[in-house]
Amino acid sequence: MRRSGRAVAALLALTLPFWLANPYVLHVVIMAGIFGVLALSLNLLLGYTGQLSLGHAAFFGIGAYTSALLTLRLEWSFWVALPAAATAAGLAGWCIGRLALKLRGAYFVLVTISFAGVVSLVSINWMDLTNGPLGLPGVPPPELGPWSLRTKRAYYYLVLAAVAASSLACKRLVGSRIGRAFVALRENESLAESVGVDVTHYLVLAAVVSAGLAGMAGSLYAHYTRFVSPEVFLFTYTVTMVIMVVAGGKGTLAGPLVGAGLFTALPEALRAVTSWQWQMLAYGVLLVLLVFFLPRGIVPALTAVRRRS
Amino acid sequence: MLAVRDVAVRFGGVAALDGVSFEVRPGTITSVIGPNGAGKTTAFNTITGYLRPTRGEVTYDGARLTGLRPSAIARRGIVRTFQRTSVFPALSVVDNVRVGLHLSGTAGLLEVLLGRRRLRDEETRLARQADEIVEFVGLRHRRAEIASELPYGEQRLVELGVALAAGPRVLLLDEPGAGMSAPEKGVVSGLIRRIRDQGATVLLVEHDMRMVMGISDTVIVLNGGRVIAEGAPAAIQAHPDVIRAYLGSASA
Amino acid sequence: MEQLLQHLVNGLVLGGTYALLGIGLTLIFGLMNVVNFAHGEFYTLGAYAAFAALGLAGLDFTLALLGAIAAGALGGALCEVSLLRPLRHESIDTTMLVMIGLWIAMQNGELLVWGGVAKSIPHPFPTAPLVLGPVSLAPLRLFVLVVAAALIAASYLLIQRTKLGRAMRATFQDAETSALMGVPIERIHTATFAFGSALAAAAGALLGPIFLAYPSMGDLASLKAFSVVILGGLGNVPGATLGGLLLGVAEELGAGYVSSGYRDAVGFLIIIVVLVLRPAGIFARAERIG
Numbered sequence: 001m002r003r004s005g006r007a008v009a010a011l012l013a014l015t016l017p018f019w020l021a022n023p024y025v026l027h028v029v030i031m032a033g034i035f036g037v038l039a040l041s042l043n044l045l046l047g048y049t050g051q052l053s054l055g056h057a058a059f060f061g062i063g064a065y066t067s068a069l070l071t072l073r074l075e076w077s078f079w080v081a082l083p084a085a086a087t088a089a090g091l092a093g094w095c096i097g098r099l100a101l102k103l104r105g106a107y108f109v110l111v112t113i114s115f116a117g118v119v120s121l122v123s124i125n126w127m128d129l130t131n132g133p134l135g136l137p138g139v140p141p142p143e144l145g146p147w148s149l150r151t152k153r154a155y156y157y158l159v160l161a162a163v164a165a166s167s168l169a170c171k172r173l174v175g176s177r178i179g180r181a182f183v184a185l186r187e188n189e190s191l192a193e194s195v196g197v198d199v200t201h202y203l204v205l206a207a208v209v210s211a212g213l214a215g216m217a218g219s220l221y222a223h224y225t226r227f228v229s230p231e232v233f234l235f236t237y238t239v240t241m242v243i244m245v246v247a248g249g250k251g252t253l254a255g256p257l258v259g260a261g262l263f264t265a266l267p268e269a270l271r272a273v274t275s276w277q278w279q280m281l282a283y284g285v286l287l288v289l290l291v292f293f294l295p296r297g298i299v300p301a302l303t304a305v306r307r308r309s
Numbered sequence: 310m311l312a313v314r315d316v317a318v319r320f321g322g323v324a325a326l327d328g329v330s331f332e333v334r335p336g337t338i339t340s341v342i343g344p345n346g347a348g349k350t351t352a353f354n355t356i357t358g359y360l361r362p363t364r365g366e367v368t369y370d371g372a373r374l375t376g377l378r379p380s381a382i383a384r385r386g387i388v389r390t391f392q393r394t395s396v397f398p399a400l401s402v403v404d405n406v407r408v409g410l411h412l413s414g415t416a417g418l419l420e421v422l423l424g425r426r427r428l429r430d431e432e433t434r435l436a437r438q439a440d441e442i443v444e445f446v447g448l449r450h451r452r453a454e455i456a457s458e459l460p461y462g463e464q465r466l467v468e469l470g471v472a473l474a475a476g477p478r479v480l481l482l483d484e485p486g487a488g489m490s491a492p493e494k495g496v497v498s499g500l501i502r503r504i505r506d507q508g509a510t511v512l513l514v515e516h517d518m519r520m521v522m523g524i525s526d527t528v529i530v531l532n533g534g535r536v537i538a539e540g541a542p543a544a545i546q547a548h549p550d551v552i553r554a555y556l557g558s559a560s561a
Numbered sequence: 562m563e564q565l566l567q568h569l570v571n572g573l574v575l576g577g578t579y580a581l582l583g584i585g586l587t588l589i590f591g592l593m594n595v596v597n598f599a600h601g602e603f604y605t606l607g608a609y610a611a612f613a614a615l616g617l618a619g620l621d622f623t624l625a626l627l628g629a630i631a632a633g634a635l636g637g638a639l640c641e642v643s644l645l646r647p648l649r650h651e652s653i654d655t656t657m658l659v660m661i662g663l664w665i666a667m668q669n670g671e672l673l674v675w676g677g678v679a680k681s682i683p684h685p686f687p688t689a690p691l692v693l694g695p696v697s698l699a700p701l702r703l704f705v706l707v708v709a710a711a712l713i714a715a716s717y718l719l720i721q722r723t724k725l726g727r728a729m730r731a732t733f734q735d736a737e738t739s740a741l742m743g744v745p746i747e748r749i750h751t752a753t754f755a756f757g758s759a760l761a762a763a764a765g766a767l768l769g770p771i772f773l774a775y776p777s778m779g780d781l782a783s784l785k786a787f788s789v790v791i792l793g794g795l796g797n798v799p800g801a802t803l804g805g806l807l808l809g810v811a812e813e814l815g816a817g818y819v820s821s822g823y824r825d826a827v828g829f830l831i832i833i834v835v836l837v838l839r840p841a842g843i844f845a846r847a848e849r850i851g
Contacts, residue, residue: 052654099837105653106596107836110787114829117784121829125822169422176421176428177414177435184408187397191468194357194391195475196383196412205418235780239665246658277672284666288644291659 591796
């Protein structure tokens with residue numbers, strides 16, 4: 001039953017652009033995919049190691065800028081720029097991980113926020129590199145052999161591959177001794193140490209992998225919208241990621257993807273009837289309501305319901 | 310052999326340990342007893358790297374442990390439990406033990422991400438080992454239950470299972486019988502003996518004198534941060550300083 | 562040298578209001594263990610309240626300031642009772658998420674009410690600066706400095722001399738024991754949050770006329786408040802006062818001698834550097850294991 005369900009889902013995902021004629025809807029799906037990768041990356045830290053990063057937009061932005069600059073200024077291929085973006089963001093994650101080793105909870109959050117603040121200020125002020133607030137237009141679309149992935153349909157498959165790869169990476173990680181070490185950190189740090197889990201090592205590792213994934217999402221975003229500006233560092237992005245993970249279910253594999261789908265589609269659906277401000281207002285209220293009424297998120301709640309029936 | 314040499318620990322102006330030295334012979338059950346505040350838990354924290362001593366050092370087979378992080382000490386085979394119950398609360402019993410098996414695994418990041426076949430064999434092996442340990446501590450019927458939802462005594466057994474999973478050569482148990490009923494204590498005593506018989510050294514902090522005298526090969530008595538006596542259980546029970554220390558604390 | 566003096570004076574004006582923000586936050590953080598990301602929104606609330614009172618209702622400046630403080634206190638009390646009281650026994654992460662939600666909701670609520678265009682708040686002071694030797698200072702800025710100093714002094718009095726202040730200090734030391742001794746913890750929490758929010762609103766009403774009022778002005782205010790708290794130590798009111806003044810001066814010097822674009826980086830860097838170098842110095846509640 002589960003296997004056939006999965007096969008249907010895979011078939012659906014693979015054929016989607018062919019029966020989804022509306023390019024606008026396809027655009028929303030692509031954005032949901034990019035946010036899906038972001039939510040998966042945040043979930044590694046928040047859901048598994050239990051550390052909330054409110055600087056995730058920084059890793060996303062570093063990825064976006066790295067990829068845009070490498071392809072624009074050095075004319076590197078997208079296929080080299082993508083891993084380079086992930087590496088650059090991962091390196092930033094390593095720095096944050098090393099810096100924040102001893103910090104937990106609120107203090108970790110504050111350091112990540114401040115880091116994002118500094119990076120954002122650099123992107124605005126370092127005119128020579130980033131072109132400041134004007135941003136970098138004309139980021140080239142990826143090329144695959146003779147084809148250029150400039151259509152939405154083509155880009156959809158690229159993002160689909162990225163989501164699949166990220167999900168697989170997270171699944172493998174979580175099912176391994178590394179993932180168990182992450183969870184041990186979240187659950188009981190001193191006990192984890194006592195059985196030989198090197199807390200420092202795994203915290204930094206989680207930060208690096210998480211930041212790297214976010215950087216990859218940044219690169220995908222840059223080559224999709226073909227434009228990068230300091231707006232990629234907007235706190236709104238971080239908050240959106242947090243809501244996706246918390247709503248979907250932190251510490252689950254499907255949760256972040258469900259959250260990403262829901263919270264990319266929902267605002268778009270509401271756009272016809274409400275303004276952006278109302279939506280953001282609703283986001284804030286929703287986050288509060290979630291904490292009060294669905295603290296563990298949608299996916300765990302559904303699992304519980306299914307188990308009961 | 311685990312050796313504690315002239316270890317002193319001060320909190321502010323108070324000496325919790327004041328020049329403690331002892332050795333734990335391999336393959337024995339050694340108990341550390343003493344009135345409240347004698348420094349027993351402090352000694353445990355110092356041996357396992359949770360506290361830095363102000364003076365002195367701890368060695369194992371001649372290699373210095375002092376200054377290492379707890380995880381590094383665990384890697385050398387010195388594993389502890391905690392006085393207050395300490396499990397991974399949201400995980401099932403068997404998953405608790407699987408975390409404990411951390412050091413038995415070898416998978417690194419790249420291998421995990423690439424999904425090497427070798428890993429699948431390792432995971433199978435770890436799962437089997439976890440089941441064996443769950444069985445050993447007598448929690449097979451609780452295998453899939455969430456640790457924090459178990460009754461107190463069984464949580465302590467989970468904790469023991471987690472520590473055993475780390476493959477201890479020296480196992481330090483901090484009041485394993487605390488809060489347990491007499492039959493439960495009997496079960497724990499039996500387990501401790503079996504652990505020793507399988508080749509591990511056990512160092513124990515315990516208040517229950519019947520349990521201590523029943524299972525220990527050697528007893529070390531701490532009082533006021535110093536070792537005041539050391540010997541076989543029978544000798545300790547008759548030792549005048551020990552009697553005085555306990556009477557003194559009882560009247561205080 | 563003359564420039565330096567000028568920077569110092571400007572820094573103190575800013576720093577006085579940062580101290581107000583910081584004192585409010587350090588009380589909330591230290592006493593209630595709530596990471597109040599909505600703190601800056603009460604700052605915004607204060608600025609808009611002043612704008613409404615001055616620009617729309619035509620009240621005088623002192624009344625507008627009092628109105629802003631009242632709005633902050635009322636809003637703070639309301640949030641505490643409705644959002645934080647039910648979650649008092651939840652983890653710090655849970656309440657942090659709620660405060661993030663409140664932050665976004667308040668900010669966008671303000672955006673809906675006032676629109677995205679920055680508002681300039683009218684004030685009755687002459688624009689010609691007072692010149693004192695090498696330093697020139699707009700009368701409005703002098704007024705801001707004096708009022709901030711008065712409010713800081715009032716906060717000290719409240720904490721040191723009143724029954725409420727005693728109860729607050731006791732709760733900060735040891736909430737459980739205080740509760741056993743009959744301190745009404747719930748009411749103390751409400752009062753603390755209302756007091757902290759009122760101070761933030763006062764800061765907003767004071768700085769609003771110097772700069773402008775706009776919906777996202779609270780973001781930076783929150784972060785500055787956090788850097789002041791971290792600089793001064795958790796729950797430490799004199800520390801927050803000193804930290805606020807220090808941050809104000811450091812920002813002015815940074816903007817004057819390094820680059821004005823990086824003015825706001827000072828607060829961020831303080832957070833990172835202080836937390837990384839002295840994490841234990843700030844939350845030094847050393848835990849003994851076992």
